[in-house]
Amino acid sequence: MNEQQTKQTLPRMRTLAKAIEEIKAEDPNTALTQNQIRVLVKSGAIPSVHAGRHTLINLDLLIAYLASDAYQNGEAAQPAPEYGKLRRIEE
Numbered sequence: 001m002n003e004q005q006t007k008q009t010l011p012r013m014r015t016l017a018k019a020i021e022e023i024k025a026e027d028p029n030t031a032l033t034q035n036q037i038r039v040l041v042k043s044g045a046i047p048s049v050h051a052g053r054h055t056l057i058n059l060d061l062l063i064a065y066l067a068s069d070a071y072q073n074g075e076a077a078q079p080a081p082e083y084g085k086l087r088r089i090e091e
Contacts, residue, residue, distance in 0.1 A: 011058045011059075011060065012058065012059040012060055013049070013056045013057070013058060013059070014056065014057060014059045015054050015055065015056060015057075016034050016037050016038055016041070016055055016057065017034060019037060019057055019059055019062060020032065020033065020034045020037060022059060023062075023063075032066070037057070037062065038055075040062075040065070041055060041057060045065060046058075046061060046062055046065055047061065
């Protein structure tokens with residue numbers, strides 16, 4: 001696999017603070033806050049990974065969610081498909 005293919009498939013995982021920094025870099029007048037992103041994560045609308053004290057989110061998924069029609073129309077956040085599911089452990 002070449003370097004460009006690896007770069008395209010690697011998700012841009014960011015902490016909540018870094019995610020809001022990148023969004024503000026693209027749109028300095030954004031009204032989006034770190035707390036609003038935290039609420040989206042806790043509701044399950046944005047999937048997250050917990051690494052120690054940090055919560056990591058995929059920046060591309062966050063941007064896609066913010067650009068979605070559901071978010072633009074003010075609809076309630078729907079949980080991510082994998083969020084909250086238990087898996088059976090084979091013995």
